[in-house]
Amino acid sequence: MIVAEQLTKRFGDKTAVDGVSFTVQPGKVTGFLGPNGAGKSTTMRMIVGLDRPTSGRTTVAGQDYRALRAPLTEVGVLLDAKAVHTGRTARNHLRAMAATHGIPRSRVDEVIGITGLESVAGKRAGKFSLGMGQRLGIASALLGDPHTLILDEPVNGLDPEGVRWVREFVRHAADEGRTVLLSSHLMSEMAQTADHIVVLGRGRVLxxxxxxxxxxxxxxxxxxxxxxxxTDLAGLVAGPDVRITSTTPGVLDIEGLTAELVGDTAAAHGIPIHELTTTTGSLEQAYLALTESSVEYKTKEIA
Structure with missing residues (x-):
């Protein structure tokens, strides 16, 4: 479990994170969303001790991250896939990390296989494509077989197969009871992956x-x-809180009424129904509505 309690971080007169509190439960994938500059990366850095909070605190499994005796075996972290020694091969990079915690070399080979790096394990990390660099970063996060995973934009640069693999992997990790905090700007992927969502905007929980x-x-x-x-049905269900549109003859799109109510009304008046379906909005639509006033860096609309 990850717990943030009234977490605040200031850089000079800039407040990057402002009184943020949330809990990431085990057994779930928690999506961490927010516009650029919302404070997501700063919050993640504070969780793993890379930035010191101005006030508030964070704990992982009930402890301050810096107090963990073997952090790689407790928390797997991917914050910057480029944070590797570019002159080392992927295998040697992982072996160097493993040596700091007494992790056997067999585990290095195992995570290389898990992340699909076998064909490039002997190549220098500095020559990796963006996607291969991401896979190496994920391999590093998995090295200690941790119970908690903190992944910042793990699918950035991955091809469709890699994106699907990350989705399936984090779902499997949560199903095993692990704690997963996942940041991404790909709303379609987050909608398929996350159980719970935390949204930040201008440093606050929205x-x-x-x-x-x-x-x-x-x-x-x-x-x-x-x-x-x-047309008859439209007249029966019309009301002050109901919005009815029709772009095709014989088809109505009704906002403000459930399918059950529409169906019951039609049945009560002997109106035949050939289709009755309900659709909800998308995570992207919800996110854009939620963060509309919290976007710090806005672009102009294309005319």
């Missing part, structure tokens, strides 16, 4: 909720109905 609950709270549910008497 949301801390299960994925499904967050999407429901910040998007609109739309009921689509197809009927030969769509």
């Amino acid at each position: 949301a801390d909720a299960p994925l499904d609950g967050l999407v429901r709270a910040w998007t609109t549910i739309t009921t689509r109905v197809r009927s030969p008497r769509a």
Whole structure:
């Protein structure tokens, strides 16, 4: 479990993180989202002792990270995949890390296999592509077989197969009861991977909720109905809090009413229904609505 309690970090007169509190539960993938400059990376750095909080505290498995006797076996961290000795081969980089904790060489070979680095294990890390560098960073995080994983943008630069592998791996890690904190700007991937979402904006927590609950709270549910008497049905369900649109004859998109209510109304008036479906918004839509006023670096809309 990872716990942040009233975590604050100031750099001069700039407050990067402002009273942030959240808990990352074991057995779940917790997505960590926010616009650029929201304070995500600074928060992650404070969790693993790379930045000292101005105030507040963080713990991993009930302890300050800096108090862990063998941190690689407790917490696997990927914050910067480029943080490697560029002159070392991938295998020697991992072996050097393993030697600091008495991790056997067999585990080095194991994580090389897990992350698909066999063909480049003997090559210098400085020659790696972005995707191969990410795989090496993930291998480093897995080296000590830790119970907690903190991964900042782990799919950056990966091909589709690699992205799918990361998704399946973190889901499997959570299913094993591990604690997973995952940061990404790829909303479609986060929607398929995360159980719980924490959103930061301008250094503060904007949301801390299960994925499904967050999407429901910040998007609109739309009921689509197809009927030969769509016009009659529209008149029956119309109301001050109901928005009805139709771009195809015989098809209505209704916001503000559940499929059950629409279906019951149609049945009560003998109106045949050929289709009745409900769609919710996406995580991306919820995220954009939630962070609209917290984006520090905005681009201009294309005319």
